[in-house]
Amino acid sequence: MTVRMKDLAKDLNLSVVTISKxxxxxxxxxEKTRERVLQRMRELNFRPNLTARALVTGRTSxxxxxxxxxxxxxxxxxxxxxxxxxxxxGYGLVISSAxxxxxxxxxxxxxxxARRVDALVIASGEESGEMLAVLEQQKIxxxxxxxxxxxxxxxxxxxxxxxxxxxxxxxxxxxxxRRVAHLRGPETSPARGRIQGYGQALQRHGLTxxxxxxxxxxxxGDRAEECGFxxxxxxxxxxxxxxxxxxxNDPLAxxxxxxxxxxxxxxxxxxxxxxxxxxxYADMLRIPLSSIDQxxxxxxxxxxxxxxxxxxxxxxxxPRSVLVTPRVVERMSSNRLGR
Amino acid sequence: MTVRMKDLAKDLNLSVVTISKxxxxxxxxxEKTRERVLQRMRELNFRPNLTARALVTGRTSxxxxxxxxxxxxxxxxxxxxxxxxxxxxGYGLVISSAxxxxxxxxxxxxxxxARRVDALVIASGEESGEMLAVLEQQKIxxxxxxxxxxxxxxxxxxxxxxxxxxxxxxxxxxxxxRRVAHLRGPETSPARGRIQGYGQALQRHGLTxxxxxxxxxxxxGDRAEECGFxxxxxxxxxxxxxxxxxxxNDPLAxxxxxxxxxxxxxxxxxxxxxxxxxxxYADMLRIPLSSIDQxxxxxxxxxxxxxxxxxxxxxxxxPRSVLVTPRVVERMSSNRLGR
DNA sequence: TTGAAAGCGGTACCAA
DNA sequence: TTGGTACCGCTTTCAA
Numbered sequence: 151m152t153v154r155m156k157d158l159a160k161d162l163n164l165s166v167v168t169i170s171k172x173x174x175x176x177x178x179x180x181e182k183t184r185e186r187v188l189q190r191m192r193e194l195n196f197r198p199n200l201t202a203r204a205l206v207t208g209r210t211s212x213x214x215x216x217x218x219x220x221x222x223x224x225x226x227x228x229x230x231x232x233x234x235x236x237x238x239x240g241y242g243l244v245i246s247s248a249x250x251x252x253x254x255x256x257x258x259x260x261x262x263x264a265r266r267v268d269a270l271v272i273a274s275g276e277e278s279g280e281m282l283a284v285l286e287q288q289k290i291x292x293x294x295x296x297x298x299x300x301x302x303x304x305x306x307x308x309x310x311x312x313x314x315x316x317x318x319x320x321x322x323x324x325x326x327x328r329r330v331a332h333l334r335g336p337e338t339s340p341a342r343g344r345i346q347g348y349g350q351a352l353q354r355h356g357l358t359x360x361x362x363x364x365x366x367x368x369x370x371g372d373r374a375e376e377c378g379f380x381x382x383x384x385x386x387x388x389x390x391x392x393x394x395x396x397x398x399n400d401p402l403a404x405x406x407x408x409x410x411x412x413x414x415x416x417x418x419x420x421x422x423x424x425x426x427x428x429x430x431y432a433d434m435l436r437i438p439l440s441s442i443d444q445x446x447x448x449x450x451x452x453x454x455x456x457x458x459x460x461x462x463x464x465x466x467x468x469p470r471s472v473l474v475t476p477r478v479v480e481r482m483s484s485n486r487l488g489r
Numbered sequence: 490m491t492v493r494m495k496d497l498a499k500d501l502n503l504s505v506v507t508i509s510k511x512x513x514x515x516x517x518x519x520e521k522t523r524e525r526v527l528q529r530m531r532e533l534n535f536r537p538n539l540t541a542r543a544l545v546t547g548r549t550s551x552x553x554x555x556x557x558x559x560x561x562x563x564x565x566x567x568x569x570x571x572x573x574x575x576x577x578x579g580y581g582l583v584i585s586s587a588x589x590x591x592x593x594x595x596x597x598x599x600x601x602x603a604r605r606v607d608a609l610v611i612a613s614g615e616e617s618g619e620m621l622a623v624l625e626q627q628k629i630x631x632x633x634x635x636x637x638x639x640x641x642x643x644x645x646x647x648x649x650x651x652x653x654x655x656x657x658x659x660x661x662x663x664x665x666x667r668r669v670a671h672l673r674g675p676e677t678s679p680a681r682g683r684i685q686g687y688g689q690a691l692q693r694h695g696l697t698x699x700x701x702x703x704x705x706x707x708x709x710g711d712r713a714e715e716c717g718f719x720x721x722x723x724x725x726x727x728x729x730x731x732x733x734x735x736x737x738n739d740p741l742a743x744x745x746x747x748x749x750x751x752x753x754x755x756x757x758x759x760x761x762x763x764x765x766x767x768x769x770y771a772d773m774l775r776i777p778l779s780s781i782d783q784x785x786x787x788x789x790x791x792x793x794x795x796x797x798x799x800x801x802x803x804x805x806x807x808p809r810s811v812l813v814t815p816r817v818v819e820r821m822s823s824n825r826l827g828r
Numbered sequence: 829t830t831g832a833a834a835g836c837g838g839t840a841c842c843a844a
Numbered sequence: 845t846t847g848g849t850a851c852c853g854c855t856t857t858c859a860a
Contacts, residue, residue: 152627154853165831170855178829195623197603201549202853204540206836212583212604220572221565221769230559230586242600244551245584247569261581264536265551284534288491404773429770430560434743436775493837504847509839517845541837545852 153194162190173198204266212242213457214262214270216255220247223430225273227446228295228453232271235454241268248275256281263290268461271295271453291460295453298339303469305460307453309444310473311340315347318396318424318442321478323355325422325486327394331363333381333406335398344426348396362388367402378405386413393421394484400425400432403439407483411436422484438481445474492533501529512537543605551581552796553601553609555594559586562769564612566785567634567792571610574793580607587614595620602629607800610634610792630799634792637678642808644799646792648783649812650679654686657735657763657781660817662694664761664825666733670702672720672745674737683765687735701727706741717744725752732760733823739764739771742778746822750775761823777820784813 155169162169164183171179172187190196204210213236217225233243244267248255252275259281262270269291274281279299285292293305322330332348335341345364352359367381368374378397382405385392397403403425410421417423417437425432428443452472460467494508501508503522510518511526529535543549552575556564572582583606587594591614598620601609608630613620618638624631632644661669671687674680684703691698706720707713717740724731725748736742742764749760756762756776764771767782791811799806 156853166854167831167856168829171830174855180829183829197599199544199605199853200603201540201543201605202836203855204836205538205544205838205853206855208836210540220559220569221562223560223562223565226560226562226565229584230588233559233584233586234588242583242604243585244581245568245572246582247572249569249573260536264539265581266538266540404770431743431768431770431774434775435770435773495837505838506840506847507845510846513839519845522845538837541852542839543852544837544854545839547852 152199153196154199155196158187158190158194158196161194162186208266209268209461210266211240212244212265212267213461214259214265214267215243215245216248216258216262216270216272216274217245218248218250218255218273218275220245224296224427224444224446228273228450231447231450232454233450235451236458239458241458250275252276259285263288269293269457271457273297274299289466291457291466293453293457293460295449296340300339305456305469305471307449307456307472308340308474309449309476311343312347312350313473314340314426314442314444314476315344315349315396316351317347317476317478318344318426319348319351320354321440321480322394322396322422322424322484323351323357325394325418325484327392327422327486328357329363329390329392330357330394330396331365331385331388331392333378333385333395333397333402334364334366335402336366336368341398344396344398360388363392367398374399374401375405375408378402379409380405382406382409383413386410386415391421395421395423397423397425400427400429400439400441403441403483404435407435407437407439418482418484418486422486424478424484428479432479433481437483440481440484441479443477443479445477448474491538492535493538494535497526497529497533497535500533501525547605548607548800549605550579551583551604551606552800553598553604553606554582554584555587555597555601555609555611555613556584557587557589557594557612557614559584563635563766563783563785567612567789570786570789571793572789574790575797578797580797589614591615598624602627608632608796610796612636613638628805630796630805632792632796632799634788635679639678644795644808644810646788646795646811647679647813648788648815650682651686651689652812653679653765653781653783653815654683654688654735655690656686656815656817657683657765658687658690659693660779660819661733661735661761661763661823662690662696664733664757664823666731666761666825667696668702668729668731669696669733669735670704670724670727670731672717672724672734672736672741673703673705674741675705675707680737683735683737699727702731706737713738713740714744714747717741718748719744721745721748722752725749725754730760734760734762736762736764739766739768739778739780742780742822743774746774746776746778757821757823757825761825763817763823767818771818772820776822779820779823780818782816782818784816787813 246258273296365381367377424440426442428441432439585597612635704720706716763779765781767780771778
């Protein structure tokens with residue numbers, strides 16, 4: 151059926167070994183033989199069986215990627231730039247969407263291990279890092295993206311979340327907001343970092359952090375906007391009412407915008423809003439949404455480079471953290487200075 | 490390092506064959522032995538090497554998916570539901586983003602073949618179907634999604650594009666439009682189908698199709714909106730001016746909306762707009778966008794079922810086409826009746 | 829410069 | 845019910 155090295159060998163009156171060497175550009179092959187072999191390979195459309203190669207070399211040239219949700223453009227973007235970076239070095243990428251389900255995430259990681267991927271890139275929904283212990287133990291290199299796991303020193307690529315919180319909050323303050331609220335995300339490292347930056351920004355400007363101005367919201371999945379809507383309603387009952395809100399991500403911010411408008415507030419005059427993620431179409435909303443750009447392309451690329459360095463290293467190097475720089479994208483929802 | 494069947498066998502004083510049989514639930518193993526083996530497997534966290542298995546069985550239990558662009562939520566959605574369907578049957582999914590580049594698409598298909606995926610699901614950017622000939626020849630089952638290839642009878646899952654065009658155009662007509670224009674997409678099967686439906690709808694209502702009312706636009710990639718913008722500007726110069734426009738996809742429609750507003754028209758009163766794809770956030774735009782929903786989840790699921798049936802079939806069955814039913818989602822951009 | 833032999837970690841077939 | 849042996853398609857080592 152499909153042509154194998156053995157077939158080529160017989161066809162050309164050579165040994166399988168010679169074919170194999172030509173294929174991998176070994177030096178100890180005469181130019182004449184090499185040409186003859188390459189020629190025939192092309193003619194017969196020969197493709198070496200990568201599973202066979204993997205079995206003997208112990209390396210599949212495949213990496214695995216686990217994301218919580220492929221539909222979220224944030225992860226789509228990461229997958230894309232990661233795949234591109236790996237492809238340049240001849241690596242393939244197996245992508246698994248864990249659908250925000252921890253049990254499934256574990257299952258998928260197990261599956262990828264069984265497939266003998268050379269390394270994993272994981273945007274984990276898991277809090278505990280239990281699964282990661284398995285990876286450590288089996289000495290399978292991995293890189294965490296977006297979310298870190300508490301108490302674990304691992305290779306990580308993501309945005310500097312403290313900086314995100316700082317930038318967003320500072321931006322609102324610079325726009326003249328004095329009562330800045332925060333719609334915080336779930337208990338994960340990004341949410342913790344961002345709220346930390348939020349606090350720092352307030353402090354630097356001599357503003358006090360008030361508990362009533364910080365409301366938690368479930369930020370993921372399809373219902374994120376609703377959550378943002380409800381959380382914002384709650385926030386609007388505080389007195390004095392906030393005049394600015396920094397939202398953990400863009401879907402929450404969209405919900406918040408809706409709640410503000412429904413309450414008869416004018417954005418950004420009565421309430422300035424900024425989100426995070428700079429999602430596609432953010433500038434096409436009823437009120438174009440200001441946001442913090444996380445440079446997902448660069449996250450994917452850096453994760454790729456990092457994971458490549460891991461598989462190519464002889465001994466496992468000391469875990470590294472690569473932090474990508476966030477950037478304010480100002481649009482109408484926070485523009486109170488009318489510039 | 491990692492534990493193999495050989496290790497288990499030695500450990501339990503059994504043969505490798507027995508271990509293998511237990512693993513695959515062979516019947517001819519005593520209950521006692523089976524338990525003993527399973528027990529030890531769990532203890533040692535044994536995972537069979539799937540590359541080894543693939544080599545001997547000739548099947549990898551992996552499918553490949555090629556999409557033009559992973560960031561496009563349309564394809565993200567398909568990838569997700571496809572992966573879910575396959576996972577239930579123990580299949581993994583390798584996803585490749587061809588980045589709208591035909592040469593790359595071919596390269597990636599070659600790569601997946603070399604990895605010996607059991608079958609492919611392809612949303613191809615290729616017009617000619619040249620690559621597909623290779624698949625046919627190598628007898629690798631494949632399913633086309635979203636786009637068909639002209640002159641090729643292949644397994645296909647997608648929306649009924651003629652119906653899409655019909656629904657969208659009819660909807661505009663029902664909203665009172667009499668001069669319905671069309672922003673058509675590139676020369677692919679969906680664009681052809683939709684324009685056909687567009688023509689049929691006009692005809693059914695006794696309206697004539699005017700060349701000046703049909704403008705082509707590059708619909709993919711990051712610049713889609715701009716293209717929609719420009720195409721709409723062109724359209725608005727026709728006299729009499731159209732009072733409704735059916736756009737090949739949502740990004741084009743967004744650009745069209747912008748052009749209309751910039752020209753001082755009021756949507757939907759002066760111009761009703763409907764897109765296609767029902768993208769996320771369509772209802773959060775300045776003017777919420779009416780659209781045709783293509784039920785991507787169902788496309789992915791059906792593609793999964795179809796491709797599973799292919800790999801499980803003894804002989805290659807006759808190519809089947811599965812058409813998913815589109816559905817109008819009415820929002821403000823086309824609501825001229827004020828309901 | 830070329831190739832014979834020994835595996836890689838499993839599965840299939842058939843004998844014990 | 846259990847296991848010996850050959851083999852999947854390729855790479856590695858070492859001898860010719």
